[in-house]
Amino acid sequence: MAQAHDNAPDHPVHYQVPELTDSLEASLRSADLITTDRGRTLDFHGRRPSLDEVWALLAQVADPEVPVVSVVDLGIVRELVWAKEVLQVYITPTYSGCPATELIESEIKLALMQAGIAQVSMHQRISPAWTTDWITAQGRAKLKAYGIAPPEGSASKAALFGQVQEVTCPHCNSQNTQRISDFGSTACKSLYKCNACLEPFEYFKCI
Amino acid sequence: MTNQEALTDYVLRLGDSALILGQRLCEWCGRAPAVEEEMALMNVGLDLIGQARNWMEYAVELQGQGQDADQLAFTRDAHQYRNLLLVEQPNGNYADTCARQYFYDAWHYFTLKALCDSSDARVAEIAAKGLKEVTYHLRRSSEWIKRLGDGTEQSHAKMQAAIDEIWTYTGEAFIADAVDEQMQAAGIGVDLALIHEQWRAHVEATLQEATLTCPDMQAYMQQGSKQGIHTERLGFILAEMQFLQRAYPHSTW
Ligand SMILES: [Zn+2]
Numbered sequence: 001m002a003q004a005h006d007n008a009p010d011h012p013v014h015y016q017v018p019e020l021t022d023s024l025e026a027s028l029r030s031a032d033l034i035t036t037d038r039g040r041t042l043d044f045h046g047r048r049p050s051l052d053e054v055w056a057l058l059a060q061v062a063d064p065e066v067p068v069v070s071v072v073d074l075g076i077v078r079e080l081v082w083a084k085e086v087l088q089v090y091i092t093p094t095y096s097g098c099p100a101t102e103l104i105e106s107e108i109k110l111a112l113m114q115a116g117i118a119q120v121s122m123h124q125r126i127s128p129a130w131t132t133d134w135i136t137a138q139g140r141a142k143l144k145a146y147g148i149a150p151p152e153g154s155a156s157k158a159a160l161f162g163q164v165q166e167v168t169c170p171h172c173n174s175q176n177t178q179r180i181s182d183f184g185s186t187a188c189k190s191l192y193k194c195n196a197c198l199e200p201f202e203y204f205k206c207i
Numbered sequence: 208m209t210n211q212e213a214l215t216d217y218v219l220r221l222g223d224s225a226l227i228l229g230q231r232l233c234e235w236c237g238r239a240p241a242v243e244e245e246m247a248l249m250n251v252g253l254d255l256i257g258q259a260r261n262w263m264e265y266a267v268e269l270q271g272q273g274q275d276a277d278q279l280a281f282t283r284d285a286h287q288y289r290n291l292l293l294v295e296q297p298n299g300n301y302a303d304t305c306a307r308q309y310f311y312d313a314w315h316y317f318t319l320k321a322l323c324d325s326s327d328a329r330v331a332e333i334a335a336k337g338l339k340e341v342t343y344h345l346r347r348s349s350e351w352i353k354r355l356g357d358g359t360e361q362s363h364a365k366m367q368a369a370i371d372e373i374w375t376y377t378g379e380a381f382i383a384d385a386v387d388e389q390m391q392a393a394g395i396g397v398d399l400a401l402i403h404e405q406w407r408a409h410v411e412a413t414l415q416e417a418t419l420t421c422p423d424m425q426a427y428m429q430q431g432s433k434q435g436i437h438t439e440r441l442g443f444i445l446a447e448m449q450f451l452q453r454a455y456p457h458s459t460w
Contacts, residue, residue: 095253097258127332180243185246187340
């Protein structure tokens with residue numbers, strides 16, 4: 001699992017995701033299904049922030065469907081560029097039909113505006129296609145803590161097709177688990193059950 | 208026909224098939240035989256509608272008439288649609304839905320895989336994105352063919368009947384017309400003979416594992432969609448899908 005992500009291709013270079021502190025985790029856990037601006041503390045009114053600061057801000061914008069992780073954890077935000085006074089934001093949608101893509105765009109815009117960045121230009125980039133390899137180590141840890149098994153292995157074709165992936169139960173860490181359905185409550189998740197602790201759980205599938 | 212005109216048609220065919228099958232799958236909403244199947248069908252449908260949007264956004268750019276993807280989807284009539292006859296066939300029972308889905312998924316998978324190498328960068332991008340999703344679609348529908356085919360006597364009989372019934376609509380995708388030939392020559396489109404070969408091998412292997420009889424590969428095949436000639440089913444689908452834009456033109460929300 002770690003090796004797949006360590007050399008994650010094309011990840012934004014200069015951004016370090018903030019430490020997952022207890023208070024950050026608590027605020028993430030209490031997030032509703034609808035994202036809110038709770039917990040955003042950065043304010044850039046009256047000045048142009050550095051890109052690192054903007055990355056840190058976006059790391060607080062929750063994914064609407066899996067609110068425990070941010071749009072940066074998921075690797076949806078690909079690139080930030082200042083073009084004079086206009087911030088250019090490049091995002092890559094997870095699935096072609098992901099109904100949250102527009103909402104994610106507006107959540108990002110809203111967060112930037114609330115922090116004082118008024119001029120924002122959003123761009124969708126579909127190539128290279130989004131892959132679960134882009135989910136950060138922090139993102140994986142947060143998913144697991146939330147009860148969603150993070151993607152295992154790299155999203156190579158072998159992992160996608162035919163081969164049965166060993167998926168670890170996020171509750172008891174048993175590998176004795178069983179796939180119930182490739183499609184869960186959202187396009188990005190499969191349904192599993194654990195044969196050891198008997199709990200059902202969702203698995204963030206590799207693509 | 209210029210390359211651009213042919214490409215527009217080619218892209219529309221891909222988008223229309225995805226859209227119409229996505230719409231068909233949505234008809235199962237609230238009626239699927241199990242909750243897991245309900246979610247799977249809706250997820251597959253959603254993936255397909257998302258892919259359709261990617262293709263249609265490209266099509267309107269190629270047309271350059273200032274339309275948007277929604278106008279393409281909601282204001283064209285049946286004779287302007289280019290989806291395969293296969294995908295407009297009714298849901299029937301669950302075996303019928305699985306048969307239609309499997310034959311489509313196998314074609315779709317090998318087509319998108321080949322299109323990843325298209326000389327048109329945008330086509331290659333959209334295909335690469337869709338391929339990841341369609342890989343899961345094909346795995347799921349193949350499993351259902353095997354599960355029902357190699358299941359009980361009743362499920363086997365229903366699966367076989369479903370395959371025999373839809374078979375006449377499975378060949379059209381592989382019959383090249385002028386647009387297909389022009390796109391292949393330009394390095395944009397796929398080699399249909401090659402796709403047919405891959406499709407046939409997948410189908411034969413899957414049906415064999417499912418203990419089902421593969422129908423005659425040389426059988427007569429219905430065709431016409433590439434010229435806009437459809438079965439009467441499409442009109443009913445569009446009547447429902449386009450109702451809002453027909454009744455309240457240009458409405459948005
Ligand atoms: Zn367990």
